[in-house]
Amino acid sequence: MSRFLKNGTIMLDTMPSIVAYGSAAGRMEGEGPLGSCFDYVSEDSTFGEGTWEKSESRLQQRAMEQALIKGRLSISDITFAFAGDLLNQCTSSAYNMRNNGIRFLGLYGACSTMAESLALASVFADDHPGTLDLAMTSSHFCSAERQFRFPETYGGQRPPTSQWTATASGCAIVGDHAGPPYVKAVTIGTVIDMGIKDANNMGAAMAPAAYDTIKTHFENTGTAPEDYDLILTGDLGYVGSGLLRDLFMQDGVDLGERANDCGMMIFDRERQDVHAGGSGCGCSASVLCGHILPQIKSGALKNVLFAATGALMSTTLVQQGESIPGISHAVWICGNQT
Amino acid sequence: MSRFLKNGTIMLDTMPSIVAYGSAAGRMEGEGPLGSCFDYVSEDSTFGEGTWEKSESRLQQRAMEQALIKGRLSISDITFAFAGDLLNQCTSSAYNMRNNGIRFLGLYGACSTMAESLALASVFADDHPGTLDLAMTSSHFCSAERQFRFPETYGGQRPPTSQWTATASGCAIVGDHAGPPYVKAVTIGTVIDMGIKDANNMGAAMAPAAYDTIKTHFENTGTAPEDYDLILTGDLGYVGSGLLRDLFMQDGVDLGERANDCGMMIFDRERQDVHAGGSGCGCSASVLCGHILPQIKSGALKNVLFAATGALMSTTLVQQGESIPGISHAVWICGNQT
Numbered sequence: 001m002s003r004f005l006k007n008g009t010i011m012l013d014t015m016p017s018i019v020a021y022g023s024a025a026g027r028m029e030g031e032g033p034l035g036s037c038f039d040y041v042s043e044d045s046t047f048g049e050g051t052w053e054k055s056e057s058r059l060q061q062r063a064m065e066q067a068l069i070k071g072r073l074s075i076s077d078i079t080f081a082f083a084g085d086l087l088n089q090c091t092s093s094a095y096n097m098r099n100n101g102i103r104f105l106g107l108y109g110a111c112s113t114m115a116e117s118l119a120l121a122s123v124f125a126d127d128h129p130g131t132l133d134l135a136m137t138s139s140h141f142c143s144a145e146r147q148f149r150f151p152e153t154y155g156g157q158r159p160p161t162s163q164w165t166a167t168a169s170g171c172a173i174v175g176d177h178a179g180p181p182y183v184k185a186v187t188i189g190t191v192i193d194m195g196i197k198d199a200n201n202m203g204a205a206m207a208p209a210a211y212d213t214i215k216t217h218f219e220n221t222g223t224a225p226e227d228y229d230l231i232l233t234g235d236l237g238y239v240g241s242g243l244l245r246d247l248f249m250q251d252g253v254d255l256g257e258r259a260n261d262c263g264m265m266i267f268d269r270e271r272q273d274v275h276a277g278g279s280g281c282g283c284s285a286s287v288l289c290g291h292i293l294p295q296i297k298s299g300a301l302k303n304v305l306f307a308a309t310g311a312l313m314s315t316t317l318v319q320q321g322e323s324i325p326g327i328s329h330a331v332w333i334c335g336n337q338t
Numbered sequence: 339m340s341r342f343l344k345n346g347t348i349m350l351d352t353m354p355s356i357v358a359y360g361s362a363a364g365r366m367e368g369e370g371p372l373g374s375c376f377d378y379v380s381e382d383s384t385f386g387e388g389t390w391e392k393s394e395s396r397l398q399q400r401a402m403e404q405a406l407i408k409g410r411l412s413i414s415d416i417t418f419a420f421a422g423d424l425l426n427q428c429t430s431s432a433y434n435m436r437n438n439g440i441r442f443l444g445l446y447g448a449c450s451t452m453a454e455s456l457a458l459a460s461v462f463a464d465d466h467p468g469t470l471d472l473a474m475t476s477s478h479f480c481s482a483e484r485q486f487r488f489p490e491t492y493g494g495q496r497p498p499t500s501q502w503t504a505t506a507s508g509c510a511i512v513g514d515h516a517g518p519p520y521v522k523a524v525t526i527g528t529v530i531d532m533g534i535k536d537a538n539n540m541g542a543a544m545a546p547a548a549y550d551t552i553k554t555h556f557e558n559t560g561t562a563p564e565d566y567d568l569i570l571t572g573d574l575g576y577v578g579s580g581l582l583r584d585l586f587m588q589d590g591v592d593l594g595e596r597a598n599d600c601g602m603m604i605f606d607r608e609r610q611d612v613h614a615g616g617s618g619c620g621c622s623a624s625v626l627c628g629h630i631l632p633q634i635k636s637g638a639l640k641n642v643l644f645a646a647t648g649a650l651m652s653t654t655l656v657q658q659g660e661s662i663p664g665i666s667h668a669v670w671i672c673g674n675q676t
Contacts, residue, residue, distance in 0.1 A: 103346035320391065325435075
């Protein structure tokens with residue numbers, strides 16, 4: 001039974017398990033430092049489809065299939081699915097869910113979607129024993145770039161602050177106790193806009209939201225950075241991660257080595273030309289489900305604060321001179337139930 | 339404490355109250371048959387803003403303000419807000435929420451969003467006593483037409499099956515018992531696609547989803563159409579509503595006079611040139627919050643099944659030859675707690 005604490009934080013007193021998780025990625029992500037972690041890697045980025053939007057939907061389906069297979073589950077075992085993505089009208093999720101019979105709650109949280117979906121699925125699983133609640137998202141470089149910036153064939157010059165949308169997806173299924181990882185608490189964020197107008201500097205637009213949510217989570221739960229092995233944002237990239245550290249340093253808090261960012265982990269900055277790091281909903285989703293959850297399950301990590309961050313960017317509003325709001329949600333994932 | 343029944347239905351055993359609700363609408367909606375029901379009607383469709391997207395965000399803010407004022411609440415009383423809209427990246431909701439401090443969970447359910455948000459807010463309110471959870475959505479004719487079809491200045495010919503996106507918004511706040519209306523149960527829908535490819539026939543794309551969700555709700559709760567004073571879809575319009583009746587008639591079930599549709603209620607078909615009726619998330623939201631909830635509060639309606647319907651239409655996918663998936667969620671709202 002989940003218990004509302006205050007100011008956006010819910011404690012999950014029964015601590016439901018992430019009973020299964022799966023990940024899928026494109027070729028470039030497969031060639032990155034975490035390539036061997038992903039359950040499914042496409043040999044190209046098409047996933048056998050003829051358009052990038054359909055490719056992304058198929059990619060997301062692959063991550064879901066992997067979670068189901070690894071959990072020895074079938075689609076009919078899923079009670080509710082919480083999913084969304086970056087594409088207009090969240091089509092990757094909607095077309096993945098089409099006619100599969102899963103009760104579906106569509107989300108839009110930009111790149112915060114993995115934390116938003118996992119938070120909601122965890123609260124639902126905690127409050128409704130016996131249910132299995134799915135959290136999922138995806139992103140694709142080609143569909144995202146075309147929609148938000150330029151078609152991939154345009155060949156535009158990318159500024160150093162720009163991030164590289166990962167072609168990747170992650171899926172987590174939350175249910176009754178079945179061993180670690182356990183979800184202990186979630187903190188829901190607020191929409192924060194500090195006036196950033198540069199659509200090629202998402203990290204700066206999102207860092208204040210990450211700061212606010214993580215700080216709120218610490219205050220509400222009575223914890224400090226030292227209580228976590230890993231404070232994992234996604235995807236602030238190199239620019240936003242530096243800003244997040246600076247914001248905490250202004251409070252006299254040093255996040256230190258325990259802070260890392262999915263956007264800095266998924267690609268090799270030297271070897272892969274990604275500028276300020278990875279981005280896209282699928283970046284944090286695939287890093288969490290492919291790389292982090294297995295380490296919590298194995299006991300290598302005990303306490304992880306997963307704080308995915310989203311830039312609620314609209315090309316239409318940016319063209320109208322508006323700044324870019326950010327949001328971040330946090331999920332506290334543990335290796336044991338104490 | 340909410341209790342998962344089966345197949346998408348959650349019973350809210352404590353039956354939380356919709357403690358406050360507000361609505362706002364544009365000039366044309368204000369001149370329609372329900373014009374006097376809306377709490378705020380703009381004298382034009384700009385709501386004092388310079389772009390249609392900002393107008394829609396301001397419109398949504400007006401509905402939220404009205405709900406707060408009528409409930410003698412302030413923004414700081416809200417625990418969680420569930421909201422989304424039709425615009426790419428759900429900007430009406432995100433910009434409305436910008437820097438207001440509300441813990442925000444963004445949704446995308448196309449025109450089903452009022453039912454999706456109200457379902458989630460109700461489950462959260464039921465499970466977390468003492469919280470106040472907000473559900474909201476909006477739509478604007480000019481921003482939606484430009485995004486999904488043609489700019490409003492284009493002057494294209496609309497086919498008879500097309501619906502008119504309402505410029506309207508509704509906001510409902512759910513919390514502990516404070517008299518009627520009460521939320522008794524919610525049923526979450528699945529994504530259903532019967533192959534409709536005509537972006538000007540949303541009613542046909544959504545009717546099978548409405549049929550599936552309402553039928554599932556009846557089965558799960560052991561109720562029949564006769565148990566409701568009103569089965570209110572939104573927004574199938576005239577074409578989709580006829581299809582919904584036909585689908586039930588194939589089962590030998592006559593929905594009869596108790597079935598109505600927000601898209602058929604918000605405009606005067608004879609006097610206002612809206613073809614197959616109203617549409618847009620804000621249509622069902624404003625009809626529910628402006629016209630229906632007051633009748634439940636007054637006792638004029640005892641049992642209402644509110645089943646908002648969404649066409650998860652993407653112009654990109656339609657151009658790629660894909661059909662349009664639909665979804666519907668249902669919320670059972672009562673005048674008393676038995």
